[in-house]
Amino acid sequence: MNGDNRERHQAFPQLSRRGFFALGAAAGLGALVASPAAATQSARVKSSARIVIAGAGAAGLAAASRLMQRLDGAKVILLDRRQEHFYQPGFTLIGAGLKPQSYVVSGTADYLPQGVEWIQERAAEFDPEGKRVVTDAGRAIPYDYLIVATGLSLDYASIEGMDTKLIGSNGIGSIYASPEAASATWKLMSEFADKGGVGLFGRPATEMKCAGAPLKYTFITDDYLRRRGNRGKAELTYTAHNKALFSVPIVSEKVRMLFQDRQVKVRHDHVMTGIDPGRKVATYRTPNGSAEIPFDFINVVPPMRAPDPVRNSPLRWQEGIFAADGWMEVDKASLRHKRFDTVFGVGDVAGVPKGKTAASVKWQVPVMVDHLVAAIEGKTSDSVYNGYTSCPLITRLGQAMLVEFDYQDNLVPSFPGIVAPLEELWITWVMKTMALKPTYLAMLRGRS
Amino acid sequence: MKELDPMVFLAVFQEMLGPMLWVLILLALAGIAAFAVLLLREKGLSSQRLVRAEIAGLFGGVAALVLAARFTVSGFSDAGGPVDWLLIGLIWGVGLAGTTILVYSVAGWTALLRKR
Numbered sequence: 001m002n003g004d005n006r007e008r009h010q011a012f013p014q015l016s017r018r019g020f021f022a023l024g025a026a027a028g029l030g031a032l033v034a035s036p037a038a039a040t041q042s043a044r045v046k047s048s049a050r051i052v053i054a055g056a057g058a059a060g061l062a063a064a065s066r067l068m069q070r071l072d073g074a075k076v077i078l079l080d081r082r083q084e085h086f087y088q089p090g091f092t093l094i095g096a097g098l099k100p101q102s103y104v105v106s107g108t109a110d111y112l113p114q115g116v117e118w119i120q121e122r123a124a125e126f127d128p129e130g131k132r133v134v135t136d137a138g139r140a141i142p143y144d145y146l147i148v149a150t151g152l153s154l155d156y157a158s159i160e161g162m163d164t165k166l167i168g169s170n171g172i173g174s175i176y177a178s179p180e181a182a183s184a185t186w187k188l189m190s191e192f193a194d195k196g197g198v199g200l201f202g203r204p205a206t207e208m209k210c211a212g213a214p215l216k217y218t219f220i221t222d223d224y225l226r227r228r229g230n231r232g233k234a235e236l237t238y239t240a241h242n243k244a245l246f247s248v249p250i251v252s253e254k255v256r257m258l259f260q261d262r263q264v265k266v267r268h269d270h271v272m273t274g275i276d277p278g279r280k281v282a283t284y285r286t287p288n289g290s291a292e293i294p295f296d297f298i299n300v301v302p303p304m305r306a307p308d309p310v311r312n313s314p315l316r317w318q319e320g321i322f323a324a325d326g327w328m329e330v331d332k333a334s335l336r337h338k339r340f341d342t343v344f345g346v347g348d349v350a351g352v353p354k355g356k357t358a359a360s361v362k363w364q365v366p367v368m369v370d371h372l373v374a375a376i377e378g379k380t381s382d383s384v385y386n387g388y389t390s391c392p393l394i395t396r397l398g399q400a401m402l403v404e405f406d407y408q409d410n411l412v413p414s415f416p417g418i419v420a421p422l423e424e425l426w427i428t429w430v431m432k433t434m435a436l437k438p439t440y441l442a443m444l445r446g447r448s
Numbered sequence: 449m450k451e452l453d454p455m456v457f458l459a460v461f462q463e464m465l466g467p468m469l470w471v472l473i474l475l476a477l478a479g480i481a482a483f484a485v486l487l488l489r490e491k492g493l494s495s496q497r498l499v500r501a502e503i504a505g506l507f508g509g510v511a512a513l514v515l516a517a518r519f520t521v522s523g524f525s526d527a528g529g530p531v532d533w534l535l536i537g538l539i540w541g542v543g544l545a546g547t548t549i550l551v552y553s554v555a556g557w558t559a560l561l562r563k564r
Contacts, residue, residue, distance in 0.1 A: 098521050398526030419531055426522060426532040433520045438463035447459035 044072040047376045052133055052143035054123035056080035058088070058444065059347025059361045060149035061111045065446030066369040068113040071376070076115070077143075079135060081122040083108055085444075086179065087437055089358050092213055092394070094182035095175035095299075096220045097190060098433070101183050111444040123150065126313040128340040145342050145372055148328055150310060152209070152348040152356065155303040160274035160283070162300060170277040174300040175217065176209075188297055193224035196233025197296025200282055201264075204303040205241040205271045206325055209348060209356045212391035212403065214238075214301050215245065215255055221297075222262045223396040236263070237293065239270035239284060247354070248409045251393075254422045258395055267293075275300065304356075306349055315343065317351045327351030332407065333384045335368040341375070344368050353407050355389025358436075362443050363388050388412060392432040400428040476546070482553040489560065497559075501552035508547020509540035 090104040121135035168184030246252040274283035311326025328345035337343035374381035387407025442448035517523035
């Protein structure tokens, strides 16, 4: 169908060459400022609906901001116990020694739109039949519409012998657990870059946040070793959970070439099952049985699953590839629940085929809000989320590849012919280090 | 609906620079206004002053590149393709033009006020 092109939702606008030069004065930052499809300019819809948002992360806050822009009179309730807000795309930069911990930490209250009620309790139970959420403090909160934006849970415990307390010792790093863990991982990686040895990288077999992140971290470690003249003393191995390095075939092939160029060894069909901190050995499940690989430094990427309250609720997928880890059963184009039409799911918790990234959130939320507002008005919306997500895949310090793709594994470059998608470029690095965080913060406020 | 929205541009720059955004915009506007008024008053360009301002501008361009390198923890040695060289040229060009206009205006106005 030739509508496919029209329905592309990109983080970046399709630009003419003239448009690009007009952007030049902004040092390429224009790449990040396309306005999502939502008609924020349209008149606000009067409503007395009660909308509960479970989770005040990137998706929850962005949804709250958009709803307040679109609705007049609605009661919007945000549920989250945590006061801190983490800019998660920055965790890799902390782990790479490029940014301090403070770079990613701010407060939820800083982004709370006016008029939104923030209940500092966590959603513990979802009852879509009774249209209510029960919090961890035992309070039942009824809703007309529910937005589930709980994010995901990092399942370190399912790796035998692994504990987040180990991060920063025995060569065990993991940038995911917290800003402190990312910082501790940088210290270990830096020591490793001074000494050399065996470095282990990889990814879990589950769905995960930004599948480019473990690759980036491998490339960054390689570059530090080279800059310090110790690459010859090190052996780097990337363990992939299947036969690919990335879910988009053309990107996977490019990464294979880069790994070959940087002498990063690849072991396919290796799923990490355990770690022995004392012996510094990681255990993997492979088609030929269990395999052990010793390490001097490892970046542990935990299996990721839907949080327990979602996994234990009727909201989860009942069958198919997203059922086992309890991801939420939403329509991949509208983000609306397939069985409960007053429920929507956005961000990491959504059981959709691609991308658990901030870029996904940026394009999911306006589409989801369009459908929710249309439902309030008794109408339908034709807004479509096509799976667009993007990943500035750092390939060495100072360069990154801008990888943008959709549900169908198409590359959807924002600057075709200008910023080549699979080229290692400085401009992409500049975007990642300068413009992504401001764009993210503007997204939280419903302004980008 | 995917065209560039100037308000989104503004939002991103506000998040990036905070109140500094307005200081920079005011500085740029004041510099351009001072330059324009000076041109009208003197009924043309002073070529001698322009050459000096342009020499200062060359260094301004370099300063812009140094700043860009500092903020991005990288530099032009990381250029990987033509678009990178274009970006480097643009950053240098903006630094050059800005410094030239500023230096020309400051020098011109200083001379004008001294004459009085």
